[in-house]
Every structure is written in structure tokens, then in C-alpha cells.
Amino acid sequence: MAQGLERDAGVILKANQQDVAGAAAEHKSTAFIDRLSLNEQRIKKMSDDVRAIAGLSDPVGEMIKIWRRPNGLMIGKMRVPLGVIGIIYESRPNVTSDCAALCLKAGNTVILRGGSESINSNRAIYNVLSQAVEAADFPAGTIGFIATTEREAVMHMLGLTNYIDLIIPRGGESLIRSVVENSKIPVIKHYKGICHTYVDEYADLAMAEEVAFNAKVQRPSTCNAMECLLVHSAVAAQFLPKMVRRFQQAGVEIRGCGQTAALCPGIRPATDEDYSTEYLDLILSVKVVSSLPEAAAHISRFGSKHSEAIITNNFQNGMNFLKSIDAACVYLNASTRFTDGNEFGLGAEIGVSTDKLHARGPMGLEELTTYKYVIMGNGQVRT
């Protein structure tokens, strides 16, 4: 697959130019066109990623556990592929090769359904992948591709409970909501990331400043970026003015509660709508709280169960936060920006789950598998 992507880079780029021209004609945003656009370097990144996935160890066949019962039965949990995985995604053409490689490496077949804006790019990439798997003696259809851009095809796909085991939607919140509402097949997803960093009264304030700055500014368009900073009232006067100034110097717009505004004059007031918004941009809401339980209550009300952090040197408060906050990833003294399969050491990532069933947080190859019980005996019968 990686070789094919490099060999046919010219064909893929030509198809991609059609898509880009179409998007430009429809006056799509610069950010949209940037996500859609391929070049030699981005194709090289796609083939590198495919090679990296190929190099990961095979998750299938692993005996997760095995034990012996008093009657002599050996009972093992064997890791096996899920089966057929449907991926529904938006405009990024690299998702086509990433997801196909990940699903295949975990022993699954995959059905790809990309956005209509990138249909030419996706078809060109699919042709390459499909030829590669057939050349490697896999059956035709190991990688499936929905060639039509009609919406009805997705609706049909989402009803195929006997043929598709799992749907993973990748894209914006409205795409994901539409998939969840219409799917009869189990879906693993995350809607959005409204991530908080709570600076505790016992925080190392210099560390808190570095971690909070990183969580907001390093790449604000990602789901694991901080959208709201919570600060304990005991350290607010010492911490906030300097922190807010640094954010403002980096171009971050601050929207704060009354106490924040009293300490940092001139900032815009934060509303409940602000606290509920995934900005994905250089905007940050700030709130002063009087206790860890108040911070936890705010996170419980406004958070999206994605990534939440506490900065503290107090052992009890740290453990309490880690234990009680209900989110896929809970951090002590580190930036929420680490919520990512590669950063966690999973080798690759097919997405992040804020669901609780099957997989939570960054999903790698293991999360694309299930298990079966394998029972070995020598004639045991039940009495």
C-alpha cells in the first residue's frame, strides 16, 4: 500500500486538484481547502504512516488471559478481529489510507465512506490500496469503498447490522450526530472536546503556567486543547494576572467570570454558553472556584468527558481528582494535549472515544479487536 501511494502519487495529486478546484468554486474556507489539499509531502506522510502501522506488532491471536478450572478446563481469552468496520469521514483524504491500514492490520475488513468534497482524491487512493491488497493475495473487497456520494448510501450502510460490526465516524460534531441518530450498528465516537485545566491551591504555579499555556496555545484547533481554565481562589490573585497577560500576548482572547475580571480588567465576561463551547480557536474561558469539589462540579456540568487536568502538589487532591472525574483521560500535572494514540505509545490512532462501551480515550489497534473465549478440555461434561 505504501509503495502504491508513492508510485501513483501523480494520479492521486491530479484527482486531488479536481477536488480542490471544486471546493474553491464553492467558495469553501481556506481551512477547509487546506484540509482537503494534498501535495508530494503529504502523500509521503501517508505512505510513512502506512509503513509505521505495518511495523506494529500484530494484535490478533494474543491470549489476553488463560486460566485453569478445577475440572481441568483451560479457559483463554483470545484477541480476534472485530470483523467489518465502517468508517464515515469528512474531507481529509489521508483518512482513507490511515483507516484502511489500521483496520487491516487488526485483521478487519473495512468499508470507507468519505465526504463528497474529496471523492476524487479518495477514489484514487482507494484504487491504489485495493490493487495493493489484491496483489498481496487478499480477496477483492477486503477494502470496500462507497463510490457514490449520495446520502442514501450512508443511510443504507448504517442499517446493515448483519454485515457491519462497528461504525467509526470521523469529523465534525454534526456528522457524528447524524451517524449516531441513524445507525442501527454500534458506533464509537467522540462529539467534542471541552477540556479543562484546574489549577489547585497547592499547585506549583510556574508549572501550572507552562502546562496551561501549552494546553491552550500549542495547537488550539484540536479536540484535546484546553477550552476552560479553572483556578482556585487562594492562588487566583497571584496566578491569573500574569497568566492572562501571557495568553493575551499569544493572541488568546480571554472570557472570564466576575472574579477573573476583577483581577484582569478589560476582559470579556464568560457566559454559560462560553463554558459549553468547544472554541477550537485562540479563545479561553476562565473561572475562579473556591474548592476542588466546585471545580469538579463545573467539569461535570460543562465537560465533554474527554480530557481533564489538575495541577497540584497535594497528594490527596491529585488522587481525588484522578479518581472522581468522569472522563476518558484524567491528568495530574501534565497538558491535556497528550490525549493521542501516538503520545500514549499505542503506535497509531483511529480516533478518540468519549463513549464508555468497548473503548475509551485514544483508540489504537487493540481497540479494533474483540476477544473470544477458547476452552480446551479432555472430555469435560457439566454435572
Next chain:
Amino acid sequence: MAQGLERDAGVILKANQQDVAGAAAEHKSTAFIDRLSLNEQRIKKMSDDVRAIAGLSDPVGEMIKIWRRPNGLMIGKMRVPLGVIGIIYESRPNVTSDCAALCLKAGNTVILRGGSESINSNRAIYNVLSQAVEAADFPAGTIGFIATTEREAVMHMLGLTNYIDLIIPRGGESLIRSVVENSKIPVIKHYKGICHTYVDEYADLAMAEEVAFNAKVQRPSTCNAMECLLVHSAVAAQFLPKMVRRFQQAGVEIRGCGQTAALCPGIRPATDEDYSTEYLDLILSVKVVSSLPEAAAHISRFGSKHSEAIITNNFQNGMNFLKSIDAACVYLNASTRFTDGNEFGLGAEIGVSTDKLHARGPMGLEELTTYKYVIMGNGQVRT
């Protein structure tokens, strides 16, 4: 909870008599009334089961894995409760205490919705459980109970995606299909158990006879009982006449393929409908196959991905079967009747899953939990 069940046995039995009288007035079957009926002994079994669950080790808080990244971050997967679990069940009143105890032990709250035929028994049991958890300083509502028997209440419950994390239906196939079709909340379930035992050409035929007999006859009304016996043609003449005679002597009606009929004259011919039926009774379909792949193809076409067994002394065939058959539980040289949380050593069971997401096969306490990532650092930021 166990003490309360014993203390209030009289109240529960009185309520149960109302339900039993109602069922009798509606001319329900003897089997139905048996499932519904309680007596002192059955209430003792319920309190014993609750005590056994209480005695299991607490699954919550376990660090399933923990590792260190090159940047010094410690990343752990911590086992945590799922949250709120909804149980929708039919007429057996003991499900009320079993499921409440299991969900609670795994740190969850539970919402119980039993069948209308057992509403008085369930309410009496619920009152006992609810008083017990409040006496132990748990909040009211830790165990929830839907007191109305109106169908609309279930429909409403199945739409509460923001409040209920998982639905587990327990009962017959039609109940489960109705729950799956109407639920917006993830459901874990099994529809039915059409389980096969395949007697390979290299089987120990004496062992095969004992295992197959046990799989069919020991308790035919259960989902893990064998519904179809597959026999390799090379051993059919030696194996089948004696095996069929033994089944017939135990009152089992045999429905066989042409080759079976040739070896065992007088049996009724098996149709595709037979192969697709979960008899739950002393009826067995029998088919002679000419190879392991033919057996596997039959299982793939007619099986329900529940429990499948091979009897063989051939290593390759055994491993091949265990690896290639897609089912929750795959057996080598043992009876499918072992598919059960207690028999597997899980300590208890809330049900069996033939789904692939989250949990497969018998589900114990661990399957009523999820995990979260806990990340501990000393100021790490992403570069």
C-alpha cells in the same frame, strides 16, 4: 440486601402469590408459572447469591495496565464503573436481586424494569433492596425501579442517552429484539444459542458420545445446550447409530440429513428451518459433513455465534476450529454447557453476550465496568 430478603421473605412470598394467581387466571403455561413462582428455598437462593456477589473482589480502581513514556509520563488504565445500567427483564423475580447486586458491586447504579407478570414480586424485592442500600448510607435512587408496567415507560427509558450508559435485556428473543430496535442507548445482548458440536474424523468417539450427550440432554432449555450435531462422514457409520439410539432412549427426537437417515432409519428429515431453530427442548438436528471446512461453513450459516465445539484428537484440526470459528465461546473436547460465568470462574454472571463490542460470552463484574486513562506527570507539555 441478603438479610432483608430473608427477613421479609413473608412479604415477598405474599406479593408473589398475587402474581402467580394472576398468571394462572391468564392461563399461562406451567413452565411460565414455574419461572415466576417463589418459595422459601428460592428466596434463600436469592440471598445466598447476593452474599456470593458481595464476597467477590471489588473490580473498581484496579490498574489494568500502567506504563511509562520516554518523557516521564506515567499512563495507566484504571478500571471504573460504567455508570447507570438499565436492566429490562421478563418474569423471573430473582433477576431483580441478582442484577441489582451485580451492578452495585461493580460500582454502578441500576434501573430495573421487570415484566408486568411479576410486578408485585419485583416491587416487594425492590423495597427490600432499596431499604438496605439506604440503611448502608447510599443515596436513595442508587437502585431504581420502574413501578409502572406501561410499555411507554420502557420506550422513554430507552431514549435517555444522557442518563443511562448501558441497557442489558434479559429474556426471550422477542423482548430482546424489541429493546434493540427501540434503544438509543448501547445494548449488550444475546438473541439465542444455536450451538453445534462437531465430531471430527479424528475424534475419540467414546468422549464424543459423552460430551454430545451432555451438551444436549443435561439441561436442554438453556441457551448453551447443543441444537445440532455435526459428524464427519469417515466416522458417521461407527458413531451415529449408537449415539442416536442413546439420544432416543433419553427421549430426544432426532431430525437428520439424508446420510443420517440412511444410518438411522425412521428418523425425521431435518430441514433448513430445523438447522435455524433454537429448540430449547429434547430435539436435535444431526448432519453428516465431509470435512472440517464443511462443518465450519454450516456453523457460519446457521450458528448464532454463541458456543461451538469440536471433538478431535488432531492438533491441527482442533487449533484450526478454535481459530476460525467466529463465536463467543469455542470449545475443544468439552461440552458447550460450560458457557456460564460461574463455570468459567467469573464468580457470577449478568448474562451472555453474542455481540462483539465491549463484552463477549459470559459477563461478570469486569464486564460491568469500563476504564479511564489516568496520566501522571511533573509538568510535561507537548512540543
